[in-house]
Amino acid sequence: MAMATAPVHSVAPTVAKVRSRTLFQSFIASPPRYLKSPPPKLSLSSAKIVASAAGASVAVELEKRTTDSSKSKSLPFRVGHGFDLHRLEPGYPLIIGGINIPHDRGCEAHSDGDVLLHCVVDAILGALGLPDIGQIFPDTDPKWKGAASSVFMKEAVKLMHEAGYELGNLDATLILQRPKLSPHKEAIRANLCELLGADPSVVNLKAKTHEKVDSLGENRSIAAHTVVLLMKK
Ligand SMILES: [Zn+2]
Numbered sequence: 001m002a003m004a005t006a007p008v009h010s011v012a013p014t015v016a017k018v019r020s021r022t023l024f025q026s027f028i029a030s031p032p033r034y035l036k037s038p039p040p041k042l043s044l045s046s047a048k049i050v051a052s053a054a055g056a057s058v059a060v061e062l063e064k065r066t067t068d069s070s071k072s073k074s075l076p077f078r079v080g081h082g083f084d085l086h087r088l089e090p091g092y093p094l095i096i097g098g099i100n101i102p103h104d105r106g107c108e109a110h111s112d113g114d115v116l117l118h119c120v121v122d123a124i125l126g127a128l129g130l131p132d133i134g135q136i137f138p139d140t141d142p143k144w145k146g147a148a149s150s151v152f153m154k155e156a157v158k159l160m161h162e163a164g165y166e167l168g169n170l171d172a173t174l175i176l177q178r179p180k181l182s183p184h185k186e187a188i189r190a191n192l193c194e195l196l197g198a199d200p201s202v203v204n205l206k207a208k209t210h211e212k213v214d215s216l217g218e219n220r221s222i223a224a225h226t227v228v229l230l231m232k233k
Helices: 002-009 011-029 115-127 149-162 185-196
Strands: 048-053 056-061 077-089 094-096 099-101 165-175 203-208 221-232
Touching: 077 115, 099 185, 115 149, 115 165, 115 185, 115 221, 149 165, 149 185, 165 185, 185 203
Parallel strands: 165 203
Antiparallel strands: 048 056, 077 221, 094 099, 165 221
16 A cells, blocks of 8 residues: 555655755755854863862862864853752751751752752753763762752852853752642742842742652652753853
């Protein structure tokens, strides 16, 4: 049956292919200017990131990044996505966005296990084209054990400014079955704004349950997604 119908339809796809090829070829011949732009110039990326927490400091070697931005302008906008998930275990504090939330369990994790700040950091680093939070603050380094995640946030914001960007807007979604976040949402958002140095109008925070299914829905884990838009200053 397929054989019989093939000749009938053979002309249209051929025309479509020719048109697609022509468009593609003209796109390649003259790409939009934003596709010619290199990653932003980052002063630290060619050498070391130095951050300090609780009196300790660490230098993290990063791979050399493209720094030659002299040939063309850097992107006017950069978007980044972050995701994080932590197990919830009894006997640990539950820290979300730097706020201690009363609960029967918390995050057993490297640093303070702040799932929201971790994924916001990853979103900013992603937008800048940098390695993720695990590479910059490796959990194999005892110097970061118990460090407040606000330290990672401040470092990410510093990197953003050094690259010549500022926050356009941020949208984050927390996923957890319990406890209810509505009484704490404004405190979390206010702290997030302070850490970002951003106006509340550009920082949005949402929370969802996981319909009682899987580890998220069974109060055994917590997760967060974040999308950021950075704008060239
Ligand atoms: Zn994390």
